[in-house]
Amino acid sequence: MSPLHYRIEPAEPAAHRFHVALTIQAPDPSGQWLALPAWIPGSYLVRDFARHVLTLSAEAAGQAVAVEQVDKDRWRVEPVDGPLTVMMEVHAYDTSVRTAYLDTERGFFNATSLCLRVIGQEHLPCTVDLIAPDAAAVTGNWRVATSMRPVEAEPWGFGRYGCEHYDELIDHPVELGVFDVVEFEAGGRPHAIANTAAGRYDAEALASDVARICDAQVALFGELPCDRYLFLNNVSADGYGGLEHRYSSALAAPRRAMPDGSGRRSDDYVNFLGLVSHEYFHLWNVRRLMPAAVAHSDLESAAYFDDLWAYEGITSYYDDLGLLRAGVIDSARYLDLLAKQMTRLERNPGRYRQSLAESSRLAWTKFYQQDASAANAIVSYYNKGALVACALDLTLRRETDDQCSLDHVMRELWTRYGRAMKPIPDAAIEQVAAEVSGLDLSDFFDAMIRTPGEVPLPDLLADFGVEATCRPAAGPDDAGGRQPGEAPSSRCRTGLNARGQRQPRLINVLDDSPAQQAGLAPGDRLVAIDHEEATPAVIKAVEQRRVAGETVAVHVIRGDRLLERQLTLGDAEPNTWTLTLAESSSEDAHARRSAWLRTSAAPGE
Ligand SMILES: [Zn+2]
Numbered sequence: 193m194s195p196l197h198y199r200i201e202p203a204e205p206a207a208h209r210f211h212v213a214l215t216i217q218a219p220d221p222s223g224q225w226l227a228l229p230a231w232i233p234g235s236y237l238v239r240d241f242a243r244h245v246l247t248l249s250a251e252a253a254g255q256a257v258a259v260e261q262v263d264k265d266r267w268r269v270e271p272v273d274g275p276l277t278v279m280m281e282v283h284a285y286d287t288s289v290r291t292a293y294l295d296t297e298r299g300f301f302n303a304t305s306l307c308l309r310v311i312g313q314e315h316l317p318c319t320v321d322l323i324a325p326d327a328a329a330v331t332g333n334w335r336v337a338t339s340m341r342p343v344e345a346e347p348w349g350f351g352r353y354g355c356e357h358y359d360e361l362i363d364h365p366v367e368l369g370v371f372d373v374v375e376f377e378a379g380g381r382p383h384a385i386a387n388t389a390a391g392r393y394d395a396e397a398l399a400s401d402v403a404r405i406c407d408a409q410v411a412l413f414g415e416l417p418c419d420r421y422l423f424l425n426n427v428s429a430d431g432y433g434g435l436e437h438r439y440s441s442a443l444a445a446p447r448r449a450m451p452d453g454s455g456r457r458s459d460d461y462v463n464f465l466g467l468v469s470h471e472y473f474h475l476w477n478v479r480r481l482m483p484a485a486v487a488h489s490d491l492e493s494a495a496y497f498d499d500l501w502a503y504e505g506i507t508s509y510y511d512d513l514g515l516l517r518a519g520v521i522d523s524a525r526y527l528d529l530l531a532k533q534m535t536r537l538e539r540n541p542g543r544y545r546q547s548l549a550e551s552s553r554l555a556w557t558k559f560y561q562q563d564a565s566a567a568n569a570i571v572s573y574y575n576k577g578a579l580v581a582c583a584l585d586l587t588l589r590r591e592t593d594d595q596c597s598l599d600h601v602m603r604e605l606w607t608r609y610g611r612a613m614k615p616i617p618d619a620a621i622e623q624v625a626a627e628v629s630g631l632d633l634s635d636f637f638d639a640m641i642r643t644p645g646e647v648p649l650p651d652l653l654a655d656f657g658v659e660a661t662c663r664p665a666a667g668p669d670d671a672g673g674r675q676p677g678e679a680p681s682s683r684c685r686t687g688l689n690a691r692g693q694r695q696p697r698l699i700n701v702l703d704d705s706p707a708q709q710a711g712l713a714p715g716d717r718l719v720a721i722d723h724e725e726a727t728p729a730v731i732k733a734v735e736q737r738r739v740a741g742e743t744v745a746v747h748v749i750r751g752d753r754l755l756e757r758q759l760t761l762g763d764a765e766p767n768t769w770t771l772t773l774a775e776s777s778s779e780d781a782h783a784r785r786s787a788w789l790r791t792s793a794a795p796g797e
Pocket residue numbers: 436470474504507
């Protein structure tokens with residue numbers, strides 16, 4: 193018997209309850225402390241998973257043992273002789289990739305939600321029995337998808353699995369239910385995607401595209417540090433997100449993003465491939481190249497570090513670049529994705545208030561708990577982080593005559609820290625970048641990381657034969673990049689950033705915008721503009737047909753009150769970037785561009 197054994201049963205699917213039993217062979221003789229983590233690595237929000245525990249009891253040698261819940265996350269069990277078993281009922285009804293879910297259609301969990309940490313025994317190996325649900329209680333023939341190592345279980349089967357220690361246990365999410373499996377090889381190792389509720393899609397195209405993306409990321413680091421890899425992909429109407437692990441990742445994707453078999457890669461599908469590329473890149477950057485604050489955390493309270501931009505931003509830079517390197521998109525389409533990142537930052541006045549270091553450190557409250565002020569107050573370490581990573585890459589390439597790039601920095605970080613999973617202290621990336629390139633980058637990092645403000649990408653891009661143009665948006669859907677056909681630009685600005693078809697809701701109100709000057713607020717529901725029912729098309733028509741200085745009447749509902757405001761239209765604002773390959777660039781710029789935007793495979797467009 194393993195020192196620690198978990199028995200996990202999707203016992204009450206209709207009530208969304210897992211039953212979990214933990215047996216500890218040698219509990220602490222002075223009384224065993226137990227805990228559930230307050231947060232899960234990769235998602236920087238205190239979630240207090242213990243709040244979903246409905247009941248917790250203990251027994252030893254067939255006798256009940258007293259348990260006290262000491263605080264919101266911890267319990268203490270009375271001293272006992274010999275093995276101790278702790279039983280829990282846990283409510284699981286959250287579709288997020290960070291928590292746990294159970295109904296009659298599927299189950300999913302991270303062990304952070306279901307498996308108690310045995311204080312003092314975190315380093316010991318454990319076994320996990322995954323029990324099949326009562327067939328009459330669920331729909332279809334359920335199987336198991338997890339990267340956890342089977343001890344006594346058929347592939348994709350219920351049975352016994354095992355982990356070397358608690359940190360490994362919480363790194364293998366588990367999907368239970370009906371899914372189809374797409375298998376392929378990358379980096380010479382078996383990979384699979386388990387798609388739940390995906391409907392009909394082109395499995396061959398998916399396998400081929402994802403394999404190429406994985407191969408491109410393996411090529412960057414020079415080695416794949418795992419013997420297998422699994423994507424768990426839960427498909428729904430509008431889900432989107434992912435959580436990274438060392439041997440797998442849990443994804444949520446919208447059904448329209450699955451490849452349709454037309455051979456054309458839709459924007460939704462390319463976004464999904466970007467998510468796949470992002471989570472896969474994390475198997476190196478953040479799961480093995482680990483920030484020290486996370487590596488040393490007991491997950492009971494928040495871990496603070498200033499480098500989150502490097503883990504999420506660099507990963508966000510390489511996720512789309514990986515699609516280009518894999519030949520899944522061409523360079524024009526890659527530049528559209530980069531232009532969208534630039535547009536997002538351009539429309540985020542919070543970049544003048546918050547630095548990337550602050551954004552990283554305060555992710556717990558400011559980024560993960562955004563309020564109505566977010567667009568004006570904070571900057572995203574994903575968005576600005578990706579653009580700073582791009583600026584760093586281009587700076588290294590230009591200043592070293594292409595002798596050094598961000599690729600070299602990542603490989604050196606991998607050699608020094610990642611391969612041995614040695615925790616990385618704050619700012620080590622800055623030091624390694626300077627050492628590898630031989631450049632003094634202190635001004636660059638001070639300006640980019642520790643000071644709020646712009647990223648000087650347009651100038652850098654010009655040296656790479658890429659022309660950056662900033663123009664007014666062509667409409668509410670224009671997120672940047674090339675527009676199809678001759679889309680007319682807006683002639684004026686309302687500042688009405690709204691979501692929804694009927695009574696669209698203001699998602700933010702930017703500082704100094706016409707909407708703010710008219711006294712409109714985030715959350716207001718737009719009823720009418722100039723007495724015409726407000727829809728996205730009506731907002732677009734106003735911005736394309738009216739001119740700055742004119743006034744329109746706006747009716748909104750705030751709370752339960754109907755308000756009328758006069759909105760004076762502002763000048764159309766150039767806040768939307770387009771990037772194009774400059775035709776008349778110098779030979780040097782052309783050579784730099786070819787090296788930067790190289791594709792390792794023939795474009796499959
Ligand atoms: Zn990420």
